[in-house]
Amino acid sequence: MNNKCKNCGSTNFKEGKxxxxxxxxxxxxxxSTIFKSGVRSKLLTxxxxxxxxxxxxxxxxPQLFKK
Structure with a gap:
């Protein structure tokens, strides 16, 4: 992953949910995921x-989705 922001050139990043x-x-x-409890995982950015x-x-x- 590129550690330099493509928009402003900064190298100061943070991860969040x-x-x-x-x-x-x-x-x-x-x-119909409303009636079924399917696999899910939080999305991080x-x-x-x-x-x-x-x-x-x-x-x-991601391992939760492997069958």
Whole structure:
């Protein structure tokens, strides 16, 4: 991963979770997830502390999706 912001050139990054209280999740792509408790994992982001440019998104526990 590039450790330099492509927007402003800063090297000052922070990782955080998407959402507050209720986090953003990546969920299994199954029909009618309202009635099924499918696999899900929090979505994390790495962003520039100077300009806010998002460098990446990643799934916190990708191994949960392996079958």
């Amino acid at each position: 998407v959402g507050f209280g209720y986090h953003a999740y990546v969920c299994e792509n199954i029909s 790495t962003f520039c502390l100077e300009c806010g440019e998002v460098q990446s998104f990643k799934v916190e526990e």
